[in-house]
Amino acid sequence: KTLRLGENEIGDEGAKELAEALKTNKALTKLQLYKNNIGNEGAHELAMALMESQTLMSLWVNRNVIGKKGSKALGAARDAQREMLKELFEEPPVPEHEFGEQRVSIMESNFCVIS
Numbered sequence: 526k527t528l529r530l531g532e533n534e535i536g537d538e539g540a541k542e543l544a545e546a547l548k549t550n551k552a553l554t555k556l557q558l559y560k561n562n563i564g565n566e567g568a569h570e571l572a573m574a575l576m577e578s579q580t581l582m583s584l585w586v587n588r589n590v591i592g593k594k595g596s597k598a599l600g601a602a603r604d605a606q607r608e609m610l611k612e613l614f615e616e617p618p619v620p621e622h623e624f625g626e627q628r629v630s631i632m633e634s635n636f637c638v639i640s
Contacts, residue, residue: 526552526553526554526555527553527554527555527556527557528553528555528556528557529557530543530556530557530558530561531557531558531559531560531561531585532559532560532561533561534561534562535558535561535562535563536561536562536563536564536567537563537564537566537567537570538567539561539563539567540558540561540563540566540567540568540570540571541566541567541570543556543558543571543574544567544570544571544573544574545574547571547574547575547577547578547581548574548577548578550578550579550580550581551579551580552580553580553581554580554581554582554583555581555582555583555584555585555612556581556583556584556585557585558571558584558585558586558589559585559586559587559588559589559614560587560588560589561586561589562589562590563586563589563590563591563595564589564590564591564592564595565591565592565594565595565598566595567589567591567595568586568589568591568594568595568596568598568599569594569595569598571584571586571599571602572595572598572599572601572602573598573602575599575602575603575605575606575610576602576605576606578606578609578610579609580609581609581610582609582610582611582612583610583611583612583613584599584610584612584613584614585612585614585615586599586613586614586615587614587615589615591615596615599613599615600613
């Protein structure tokens with residue numbers, strides 16, 4: 526199941542609400558949150574929810590305002606859920622070398638897939 530909420534300006538508050546729902550989600554496998562004005566706070570909450578998710582395989586958070594802290598939280602969640610989460614799309618807010626242990630590859634489309 527896919528939930529497409531791109532371009533809805535949900536911001537950090539909306540991301541926090543979605544994060545709470547994701548913690549108990551039993552069906553959603555793909556969540557698209559591009560262009561929603563989500564910042565570090567919202568990204569951090571989504572990352573915490575990803576750590577608990579048993580079904581989400583794809584999260585699109587590209588074209589938001591996520592900075593270095595939010596991006597690192599999402600990367601850590603991706604590392605923790607390596608077997609489950611197959612896609613994490615975001616625009617890279619910092620150069621590739623600043624992600625440290627996380628493996629980051631910049632794609633031509635200016636998206637970042639953390640794998």
